[in-house]
Amino acid sequence: MPIVNSLRSNPLIDGRQSERAMIVRRGVQRLLATMGAHVLPEISLAGGRRADLVALTRKGDIWIVEIKSSIEDFRVDRKWPEYRLHCDRFFFATHPDVPAEIFPEEAGFILSDGYGAEMMRDAPEHRLAPHLRKALMLRLARAGAARLLAAELAGVPVPALDGESE
Numbered sequence: 001m002p003i004v005n006s007l008r009s010n011p012l013i014d015g016r017q018s019e020r021a022m023i024v025r026r027g028v029q030r031l032l033a034t035m036g037a038h039v040l041p042e043i044s045l046a047g048g049r050r051a052d053l054v055a056l057t058r059k060g061d062i063w064i065v066e067i068k069s070s071i072e073d074f075r076v077d078r079k080w081p082e083y084r085l086h087c088d089r090f091f092f093a094t095h096p097d098v099p100a101e102i103f104p105e106e107a108g109f110i111l112s113d114g115y116g117a118e119m120m121r122d123a124p125e126h127r128l129a130p131h132l133r134k135a136l137m138l139r140l141a142r143a144g145a146a147r148l149l150a151a152e153l154a155g156v157p158v159p160a161l162d163g164e165s166e
Helices: 019-034 071-076 080-086 130-153
Strands: 038-044 050-056 062-067 089-094 108-112 117-121
Touching: 019 038, 019 050, 019 062, 019 089, 019 108, 019 117, 038 130, 050 130, 062 080, 062 130, 080 089, 080 130
Parallel strands: 062 089, 089 108
Antiparallel strands: 038 050, 050 062, 108 117
16 A cells, blocks of 8 residues: 555545544644654665655754554563664654553653653663665655655645754
């Protein structure tokens, strides 16, 4: 199933995410935007994994945020260590009904209520190798461009990015 579907009212939602996960995602995206990061949801990574959110910071760092909507969602998903191979920092994000103590200390932790979010624990840094960074930057650029085109073709207003502050 494509990540961007121009036939839906919102081409950036593909139907795999629960309503609760989408609420968490919205709050995390708002937090990251206030931090000056640009975020792409649902990015396929080399090796076949799909990251819930990939953020590109002003410094060029790449962060991955894995959204967990319940205790069971966290318990059944043991692929998260693989995401660390594709980012400089890795975070879990959830909502207040999921206990923070289930998330491992070796990952960052973000708490979201849908209207905003707070970084409860920063993620340790583990820098990407230059060749992996370049490959991921190309993947992000191509995905972002494809999604903008799909949104435009679907009639979704796409603001110009001219004069964007850095």
